[in-house]
Amino acid sequence: MKKAVVYLNQFFGQIGGEDVADHAPEIREEKVGAAMLYDQLLDAEVTHTVICGDNFMGSNTEEAVEIILDFLKDVDFDIFFAGPAFQAGRYGMACGEIGKAVKEEFDVPVISSMNIENPGVEVFKKDIYIFPGGHSAAKMRDDVKKITDFGNKILNGEKLLPAEEEGYYKRGIRHQYFLEDETPAYERAIDMLLKKINGEEFESELPIPELDLVEIAPAIEDLSETTIALVTSGGIVPVDNPDKIQSASATRWGKYDISGMDRLENRDSNNFKTIHAGYDPAAADADPNVVVPVDAMRKYEEEGRIGKLHDYFYSTVGTGTTQKEAARMGKEIAQELQDANVQAVILTST
C-alpha cells in the first residue's frame, strides 16, 4: 500500500485556535483531524500528520520548513497533501511554503486546495498542484474529495490531463501534447490568425501571464515638509467599533481622529482595540501601537523628521476580505487622503 503524509495547521490539527497559532511544528505517527478523511478517500494509507501553527510558519518560515523536512527524512511516503486552506491566507501560505519545500526535497507529488482569493494560490500555484476550494471548512469534504481523486490518479499511474481538464490552477508549465484530432500546429495557427483578422474570439495556446504592478511613486524629497497618514488592515478601532467594521470579509472601513494623542491607549482604558478575527487580539488590545504605531510617529514628528502625522488613521480588517473589496476600500481611502492633502502613507498589515 502506498503511503501519504498530510500537513495541517493548529486548528485542523486539533491543537486549538488563534491563541496557539505560534505552535511549533510537530509530527505524529497517526491520523489527526482532517487526515482521517484523507485516509478514507485515498488509495493509500495516511501514516503521519504534520501540524504547525500558522503564525509559527508565517514568522519563522525557514526554521519551520527545516524542522519539518527533518521530521520527514526518515519517513517513507509517496504523496504529500497540505490543507485544504480555504480562504485562510496564512494557512494557504503555510501549505505553499511546506509543499514547495517537500516537493523539492523529496520529489513526491504535492497537492493542496485553496480558495481563489487565498494569496497562497498566486504565490505557489507554479510549485505544487493547487485545486480551487471553498471559502470555509464547510467545504472540507468536497475539497478533500477533489484533491484525493487527483492524488489517486497519480498514485495509480493514470494519464494526467492539462490543468484546465484536471481542474487545478494553471502552473504555467508547458508539456508536449498531441491533440486527439491531430490538427497540426500550422493549421491551428492559420485558424487563429484568420479569427484575429476577422475580429473573432480566439484562444492563444501560449498565454502570457499578466503582471499587475503599479507604477512606483517617486521618493519623498523632504519628509520634514510631509504629512504622513497611517492606514491598517489590522482592524484597530475605537472600542465601540462605531463603523461596525466586520471582523472578517470586511466591506467597511473607518477613519479615527488621533489629533492630540501621543499614542493609542488600549482596550482596558476604553480606547482602542482590534476587531480582526484572523489573529490573536491579546497583544493588539493591550497595546494598539504594535499595529498602528502612533507613538513612534509622534516621536518622529516631535524630532522634526516628519512634517506631520495626519490627524486620522484609517482602518479595516484584512482577513477573508476579497481583492475586489480591498481595492474599492483602498480607492475610497486614497480619495480621502487626497482631499486631506496627505503626501505619504505607511500601511501596516497583520
Added chain:
Amino acid sequence: MVKEIEKAGFTVVQMANLIPVAKTVGANRMVPTISIPYPLGDPSTSKEEQWELRYHRVGVALDALTTEIEEQKVFDVEI
C-alpha cells in the same frame, strides 16, 4: 489597498510580516514586521525593547519613503 493608494499617486510603504504576500499583491516599498498578531512589538519582551524595535522599524519605513527605487524592494531592518 496598498496598490490603490499608490495608483492614486501617494508614496506608500507597506509594513508586513508576510512579505511574499505583499510582493505578490504588488506593494513596491516593503518593510518586514516581526509577527502577525504583534507586528511592531513582542509582548514577551520589555516595554523598552518593544519601543526600540517599533521606533527603529517605523524609521526604516520613513527611509523607504525617501528612497527612489526601480523595482519592488524590501528594506533591511536591524532589530
